[in-house]
Amino acid sequence: MNTKQELLEKLTGIQSSRRSYYKELTVVVDEMKQKNKQLEVINHLTKIQINATWPDVSESIARQLTQLFSFATFILTLHEGGVLRCYTASEPPTQPDGSWECGSFILPLEKHLALQENDLDKRFAERFPHRTTSSVLLISQRNQALGFLTLLHDKKQGLSPEKLQLFRQIAEHAAVSVENMLLYNDLRKKVNLEAQLVQSAKMAALGEMAAGVAHELNSPLTAILGNIQLLQREQELTDYQQMMQDIYQCGVRCKKIIQNLLIFSRQEEFHFEDVHINELVEDALGLIGYQLAVSGVSVRKELSDKPLFVRASRHQIEQIIINLLLNGRDALQDTPQPELTVETSLVQEDDQDWVGLSVTDNGTGIDAELLDQIFQPFFTTKATSKGTGLGLSVSLGIAESHGGSLRVESMAGSFSRFTLLLPILS
Numbered sequence: 431m432n433t434k435q436e437l438l439e440k441l442t443g444i445q446s447s448r449r450s451y452y453k454e455l456t457v458v459v460d461e462m463k464q465k466n467k468q469l470e471v472i473n474h475l476t477k478i479q480i481n482a483t484w485p486d487v488s489e490s491i492a493r494q495l496t497q498l499f500s501f502a503t504f505i506l507t508l509h510e511g512g513v514l515r516c517y518t519a520s521e522p523p524t525q526p527d528g529s530w531e532c533g534s535f536i537l538p539l540e541k542h543l544a545l546q547e548n549d550l551d552k553r554f555a556e557r558f559p560h561r562t563t564s565s566v567l568l569i570s571q572r573n574q575a576l577g578f579l580t581l582l583h584d585k586k587q588g589l590s591p592e593k594l595q596l597f598r599q600i601a602e603h604a605a606v607s608v609e610n611m612l613l614y615n616d617l618r619k620k621v622n623l624e625a626q627l628v629q630s631a632k633m634a635a636l637g638e639m640a641a642g643v644a645h646e647l648n649s650p651l652t653a654i655l656g657n658i659q660l661l662q663r664e665q666e667l668t669d670y671q672q673m674m675q676d677i678y679q680c681g682v683r684c685k686k687i688i689q690n691l692l693i694f695s696r697q698e699e700f701h702f703e704d705v706h707i708n709e710l711v712e713d714a715l716g717l718i719g720y721q722l723a724v725s726g727v728s729v730r731k732e733l734s735d736k737p738l739f740v741r742a743s744r745h746q747i748e749q750i751i752i753n754l755l756l757n758g759r760d761a762l763q764d765t766p767q768p769e770l771t772v773e774t775s776l777v778q779e780d781d782q783d784w785v786g787l788s789v790t791d792n793g794t795g796i797d798a799e800l801l802d803q804i805f806q807p808f809f810t811t812k813a814t815s816k817g818t819g820l821g822l823s824v825s826l827g828i829a830e831s832h833g834g835s836l837r838v839e840s841m842a843g844s845f846s847r848f849t850l851l852l853p854i855l856s
């Protein structure tokens with residue numbers, strides 16, 4: 431009997447009487463299970479995908495942490511430039527499909543090197559007055575503060591010192607994954623930047639060449655067009671009227687290409703002024719509204735009543751709007767109820783306010799694999815007599831020279847939406 435008791439004590443490490451033996455064994459087994467869970471969580475945290483998005487990472491860490499802690503919301507906070515980017519993930523009890531509520535917000539940072547866990551807890555306490563917060567630092571291998579992990583609990587709850595210690599250990603492992611992601615993102619940005627530099631060097635060379643050729647062609651072409659017009663007035667040449675008309679049309683088309691090339695290479699001087707975007711929309715519609723109406727396209731205007739002023743070349747921005755409207759019209763040729771929507775709005779992006787203008791059509795849409803190509807000079811899917819393929823590349827050039835951008839969303843067979851963003855005039 432004694433030997434059995436001794437043997438059990440040796441095996442389990444439990445000094446116990448027989449009566450409490452099973453109770454204590456259960457406690458040990460529970461502790462082992464808990465330790466196993468912790469190891470599993472840590473294992474998961476080191477396997478976070480390097481190319482995941484930050485909201486996904488936040489949700490994935492939060493999901494793991496529910497196995498060890500009870501909390502209402504998890505926040506992954508990262509230092510970025512002079513701000514703290516905070517990604518929240520909460521498990522809504524009402525959601526039957528188990529999906530998480532994710533969000534993000536930015537906190538400005540006054541003294542960004544010395545921010546401590548307590549400072550962050552105070553900032554969060556102001557933002558979430560009904561919660562208690564527990565934050566732990568994310569420290570990189572090189573001993574740099576990358577950010578924080580935070581748990582928000584119901585007001586009366588909080589983490590015991592042991593649980594806080596565990597949370598810190600978990601943060602150490604999560605920091606490895608976060609640091610890897612940051613390094614990967616850095617590297618990706620550098621590679622993209624390099625590719626952009628090569629591309630812009632090529633475009634600059636092409637632009638210069640195009641400007642030279644365009645200048646050279648402009649004068650002889652003006653002479654050709656002038657002479658053809660003179661010849662067309664000669665009555666005895668009636669047999670050749672059709673041919674001369676064709677020559678004239680081709681000449682006009684060449685002139686249009688040359689003008690586009692000159693704008694594209696930005697060799698022309700433009701006058702900049704402060705102007706409301708709605709005014710430019712009205713002007714552009716005034717110019718081509720009739721053309722659109724004749725094609726049977728109805729135009730819906732959703733113009734914002736906010737003070738959306740930009741500092742811009744009126745002529746150039748109108749040209750973008752006209753290009754977008756004409757492209758829309760072309761895409762609507764076989765649509766039963768062709769409609770173009772022009773919308774202006776205030777857009778917040780990259781912590782900045784922009785004036786947004788979008789032109790949407792319910793036409794052919796654009797195949798996903800062509801989306802990358804439509805902004806390339808001379809890319810067109812239209813008949814040679816119809817499209818030069820310069821409309822969008824010229825428009826993109828103008829948008830960028832105004833410090834803005836031009837982008838597209840589309841679904842083949844359904845719709846296309848082009849959005850122009852310009853810096854708002856403050």
Ligand SMILES: Nc1ncnc2c1ncn2[C@@H]1O[C@H](COP(=O)(O)OP(=O)(O)OP(=O)(O)O)[C@@H](O)[C@H]1O
Nearest residue numbers: 757758761804810811812817818819820821822846
């Ligand atoms: N709203 C749109 N819907 C469908 N496809 C579009 C739309 N806008 C542009 N595209 C596609 O992008 C291509 C390039 O457009 P871009 O305006 O640069 O040239 P283009 O319209 O063909 O010729 P140009 O504008 O010089 O007369 C078009 O040929 C067309 O295939």
Ligand SMILES: [Mg+2]
Nearest residue numbers: 753757821822
């Ligand atoms: Mg076009």
